[in-house]
Amino acid sequence: MSTDKANSWVYAEEFLGEDEVLLRARERAAQLGCAPVQPGEGAALSVLAAAVGAKAAVEIGTGTGVSSLYLLRGMPADGVLTTIDLEVEHHRAAKEAFADEGVRPTRTRTISGRALDVLPRLTDGAYDLVLVDADKENAPAYVEQAVRLLRAGGVLAVAGALWHDRVADPARRDETTTTVREIGRKVRDDDRLLPALLPAGDGLLVAVKR
Template identity: 55%
Template structure:
């Protein structure tokens, strides 16, 4: 294995420091335990902190989360929202949604603040109303990532925010030789958001990459 250069070592140390910076409370730690019990990989600590900051900065009233998991990302988003904001979250796994519901209750969020939909996002998302959402968070099947980015363009109001988790596909995107389907899809989604005139976008190396884009 090729040794890391001093510059690469410093970069890794900075990334590790940033990821260890958040001090998560018992509610979030229990949500992470539920994720582990269900074999679900939640967003990283750094990504969760970023989601809370983005939600608090944008002050969105309506959000869509595609890929609920056991509620870690939903908790992070809800903590940055106003008390009147509504989170719609979609996942095909009913057991994961039950775990997320427990996490939201643990966090003190009433059930009427969330709309939890059990179903495949490819079927559910096209039924959501166009230009009715302020923030869309994607953490679902990579094979459908470009489809969901295109749907986000339809769902978001002008000025709305799109956030894509694991945008580097477990850090495989920067390696040109990697041609796995999930990696190719992540590259295509990133290129779409970079090149399309209707988006301003930036890639943040938090977790395994968070792609942030604003709908013009």
């Protein structure tokens, strides 16, 4: 990466900055060993949620609520975020972030459990936006479930789509990088989706369901 390009990336990441609520959520993430979306990814998620008028959204991988906050800030005031995480401790931390933000309890539905057990119980075509931000091992299955959940015109978002800048290097063939690269290919080649890969944060793969 050239110096100018690197400077542009940093400028874009810092363009909006983060307030104390988000920074405290990031501190909790560091304490619990979570890897939340970076500011550029978060800002893009807010814009996507606002653009699609997401009244019903699903988040796979709550963490400590960083991406949840970004989504909620873009959603309308009556929008409901369903967020799934295996770790109860993560949900506890996320609820602290929601309280800091002043989010009404009726706007979030936290579900503790394996996403692959929870997702099949959610209604087909009922959601405006689905964010995949969980373990990469199961991410291909999450993405397939996400497409099922989306209505026509709904948005799919996959965080960490450049995976620490390893995906773009064909010489990188470790299991996680290969999995993330394959997700990109499948989304790109899926006739049901209109995709784009944004270089914000650690990469945000987005697509609209046709």
